[in-house]
Amino acid sequence: MSIQYPIDLHIHSTISDGLRTPAELYAQARDEGLTAFALCDHDTVAGVPIMQEVIRQETERCPDSPPLRYLPSIELSTGDGGHAHLLGFGVDANDEKLLSALCEMQEERAQRSKRMICLLKKQGIRFCCHTEEELTRPGTGRAHIARALLDMGVVNTMQQAFDRYLARGKCAYIARRYMSIADGVSLLTNAGATVVLAHPCRLNPDPQGLRALVLELMDAGLAGLEAYHPSASRQQAPLLDSMARSLGLLVTGGSDYHGDANCCVRMGRMPSGWKNPEEDFLALMEAVEKHRAQGM
Numbered sequence: 001m002s003i004q005y006p007i008d009l010h011i012h013s014t015i016s017d018g019l020r021t022p023a024e025l026y027a028q029a030r031d032e033g034l035t036a037f038a039l040c041d042h043d044t045v046a047g048v049p050i051m052q053e054v055i056r057q058e059t060e061r062c063p064d065s066p067p068l069r070y071l072p073s074i075e076l077s078t079g080d081g082g083h084a085h086l087l088g089f090g091v092d093a094n095d096e097k098l099l100s101a102l103c104e105m106q107e108e109r110a111q112r113s114k115r116m117i118c119l120l121k122k123q124g125i126r127f128c129c130h131t132e133e134e135l136t137r138p139g140t141g142r143a144h145i146a147r148a149l150l151d152m153g154v155v156n157t158m159q160q161a162f163d164r165y166l167a168r169g170k171c172a173y174i175a176r177r178y179m180s181i182a183d184g185v186s187l188l189t190n191a192g193a194t195v196v197l198a199h200p201c202r203l204n205p206d207p208q209g210l211r212a213l214v215l216e217l218m219d220a221g222l223a224g225l226e227a228y229h230p231s232a233s234r235q236q237a238p239l240l241d242s243m244a245r246s247l248g249l250l251v252t253g254g255s256d257y258h259g260d261a262n263c264c265v266r267m268g269r270m271p272s273g274w275k276n277p278e279e280d281f282l283a284l285m286e287a288v289e290k291h292r293a294q295g296m
């Protein structure tokens, strides 16, 4: 069972593969009654200054209502197949090392999209010039291609696009190389971020195996676990919560909302059982501020 929380620390915008702009998300977050949120676009920090500007304008427009609390963040793909996702809260969007690593990733991603489109064409799928150009821009990936296939009527769902063409081992799949999870934790930590392992159950549903991995990543600087995410069941979420607390780690929660209206993921909705999101959010903010102060 999932319930609505006032805090959502995992949201995607059009800056990566979400469907809503930062401004639309901010307005929606306000309408949904959120009090705090984090924009965590995949492998990019380009949305950070955009969201900051949105908030500046909103504050100017409505000086009497305090702006929603916002944490500049990123979701970095690492590990085998890029399946280990790290949330970097409070990331410095101007960190040069991070920016150059991200630039390399985006460029590689665009090259990969080009190769995947070639393979799809060999399957007889026709793309119009405009779509093809859009799909090979830096930063585009499999989700964009899947959505295009859905819009073109080639498949009936995004999942079908993956199952038929884009998943590992399927005819249009191209493997990518990713940095190790530990290297990702270090990269983000050095860029001022407080690093949390996203949707841990997706990475390893076995609690023993996950605990061993988490202990290893703590050496690299891992600071928390995203215990409350739609991928965790009602039973798994509290287990992740207590694993994090027993290891002295932060607990976070996020919906992974991508703006899809016809998808069960909703902004602010996560598994039930998160007892004190506000307290955990304040602990995260404190960790972010402390970490950023140490780096200065």
Ligand SMILES: [Zn+2]
Residues within 6 Å of the ligand: 075, 085, 198, 199
């Ligand atoms: Zn993710």
Ligand SMILES: [Zn+2]
Residues within 6 Å of the ligand: 010, 012, 040, 075, 256
């Ligand atoms: Zn995500």
